[in-house]
Amino acid sequence: MNNNLKALAGMILMATVVAAQGQTDASSTAKKPATRKAHHAVEKKPSIESQIESLRQEMDSQRSQINSLQQQLTQKDAQLQQAQQAASAAQSAAEQAQQAANAQQAQVTETTQNVASLQGAVSDLKTNTQSIVTTVQDQQAQVKKAIESPDTIHYKGITLSPAGSFIEAATVWRSGATGGDINTPFTSIPLEYSDDAQISEFFGSGRQSRLALKATGKAANATLTGYYEMDWLGTGITSNNNQSNSYVMRMRQLWAQAAMNSGWTFTGGQMWSLATETTQGLSNGTEILPATIDPQYVAGFVWARQYGFRVTKNLGTKAWIGASAENAETLNPAGSSLPLNEVIGSAGTGGGLYNSTANYSFNLAPDMIAKVAFEPGYGHYEVFGIARFFRDRVYPNANSTSTSGTSAGAYNDSTVGGAIGGSARLPLATKKLTFALKGLYGQGTGRYGSSTIADTTLRPDGQLALLHNFSAMTTIEANPTKRLNLYFNYGGDYVGRRYWGKEGYGSTLTAMSGCNTEPIPGTAATNSGSGFTPSTPSNCSGNNKDVQEFSTGYWYNLYNGPMGRLRQGIQYSYFRRDLWSGAGGTTNPGGGAHGTDNVLETSFRYYLP
Structure with missing residues (x-):
């Protein structure tokens, strides 16, 4: 991320220098007719110091923007990292939830099987009970018949x-x-x-x-x-x-x-x-x-x-x-x-x-x-x-x-x-x-x-x-x-x-x-x-x-x-x-x-x- 910011700042600086040079050439071109018109009043040229100062200010402004962008990027990185962490946490939570769901499903299946087994056991118990009751009744009838x-x-x-x-x-x-x-x-x-x-x-x-x-x-x-x-x-x-x-x-x-x-x-x-x-x-x-x-x-x-x-x-x-x-x-x-x-x-x-x-x-x-x-x-x-x-x-x-x-x-x-x-x-x-x-x-x-x-x-x-x-x-x-x-x-x-x-x-x-x-x-x-x-x-x-x-x-x-x-x-x-x-x-x-x-x-x- 820092290398990207530095490259961006260099590009901005070069663009500023090119723009300043263009302005200097334009000023020179614009001044030529004035020489031909000597009878016009002579204009005062800006000093190099002022130009450098102006350039410095622009660079400071741009640096300030760069710093601001860098802070924004840092914030974005932090947010992205937080998002990644949140996504990772969410993924982990999702996996845990899936595992919990699988465990729950397995428990539900086991419970269903247990219920079915219990129902079968109850049904068998009912059948056995009925069979025992029928057997007992038959035996009672047989005993009664054998006696009577x-x-x-x-x-x-x-x-x-x-x-x-x-x-x-x-x-x-x-x-x-x-x-x-x-x-x-x-x-x-x-x-x-x-x-x-x-x-x-x-x-x-x-x-x-x-x-x-x-x-x-x-x-x-x-x-x-x-x-x-x-x-x-x-x-x-x-x-x-x-x-x-x-x-x-x-x-x-x-x-x-x-x-x-x-x-x-x-x-x-x-x-x-x-x-x-x-x-x-x-x-x-x-x-x-x-x-x-x-x-x-x-x-x-x-x-x-x-x-x-x-x-x-x-x-x-x-x-x-x-x-x-x-x-x-x-x-x-x-x-x-x-x-x-x-x-x-x-x-x-x-x-x-x-x-x-x-x-x-x-x-x-x-x-x-x-x-x-x-x-x-x-x-x-x-x-x-x-x-x-x-x-x-x-x-x-x-x-x-x-x-x-x-x-x-x-x-x-x-x-x-x-x-x-x-x-x-x-x-x-x-x-x-x-x-x-x-x-x-x-x-x-x-x-x-x-x-x-x-x-x-x-x-x-x-x-x-x-x-x-x-x-x-x-x-x-x-x-x-x-x-x-x-x-x-x-x-x-x-x-x-x-x-x-x-x-x-x-x-x-x-x-x-x-x-x-x-x-x-x-x-x-x-x-x-x-x-x-x-x-x-x-x-x-x-x-x-x-x-x-x-x-x-x-x-x-x-x-x-x-x-x-x-x-x-x-x-x-x-x-x-x-x-x-x-x-x-x-x-x-x-x-x-x-x-x-x-x-x-x-x-x-x-x-x-």
Whole structure:
């Protein structure tokens, strides 16, 4: 700044000197005419001292101006410095303010996050509180329900449930009398010309009412279960081992089970045969039975309810395998003109706790059954096989038609039978309609068909001969509403003929000439009174060929809720029993015979919840 002032002062000084010089020259030029005019008065010239003095004064004035300018510049510098300082202070203040603003913003952001976190925590607390309240309320409701209306009874770590128990009032009307309760004896459907086929029968019964109790306990690596189920459909006179082991009071099921967490399940006791179709894998308790009122179910239905020891394995959620050893029983050999030189079993003895009026076979081994079940995502499918082991003791030197002869050369004869079977159950129309098909084909398995049709006959020499058997049933069920179930069943049990001349099963030489003639009543009154001895036609002793049944009905839930279930049902069934043809005559040229029956059943049931 000082150098600038000095330069400015120099310029001013030079400008002053130049101006003074110009004035001197002008004065000299102006004075020349005066010399020419000498006659004018001579003017007085300024002195050099005065000019210098004047110049000095001008310089002092200019110096004064310069000093003034310098002071102004100094003031401007001071002001500029102050302004710079103020700007610097302002910048610093602005930076501080920005930092403070950033800090404030960060604090605001943190506060916002804290508020949001706090709001979330409050919301979670509200949700958790509501969840806790709901849980507590649910638990209170469950405790109240468990106290006031428990689904199960708890006893020392196990649960007891009577689910499956019901009381029934049932009726049955048949167009042809069978002399039976609500169980229909399929192989005893009266022939069309028998005297009992000409008269109907009606019975009312509560004997199918059922009691059930299931006990379940959880162990560390398994679920333990015991199950008991009984009804009143057995009698001390007819109880036997043929199909349902129906001893009084009738033990329907009585088994114990260990279901391991690894997927293995071990079950032992009296239960539905592994041959019976199930709906969930191979689990006991999920057997799918025809929706019928008749306790004998439907012709063609494959089942047994007997002792068994079963092992199954869950292979995941879509496949199961299982095997069982089950009680064996050979139905009495059927046929005509059968030999008497063999022993297969005996009537029950009191000491053996068997029914003394029923025959029990001397079994070689239990029936063996293996099964695979599939649930690929649509429907339920099963494939199974049955192996059966038959034997008798043959006396070749005994008279085949009497007890004469000797026991020399007696031997035990044995043979193996079996069958393959399967089932498929398909849900249709968004599970409102179900189609099912099941069947069994093989030799010596008549007792597994619902008709308990024959499974063996005898050769002329007394050896056992197995019969071909076929059982099949088709089912359609509809559930148009939650209350209503409609069902349609068609099935049948068939047995093939096997004979040697007049001996064997289904012989074409069997007398069938009297099948089309109604007989007169029998002469022996088993009840010590008249009118209780209906008879079958004479000379009409052909063997059963098949039994077929068509049945349809409905179940309607009048009530289904926490107090249990109240159901009502009506069913109509049409039966046809055919005999193998034989030697006919003028009254029966074809040599065949059959019987039909129309059956109407009703049921009114109350199930425990």
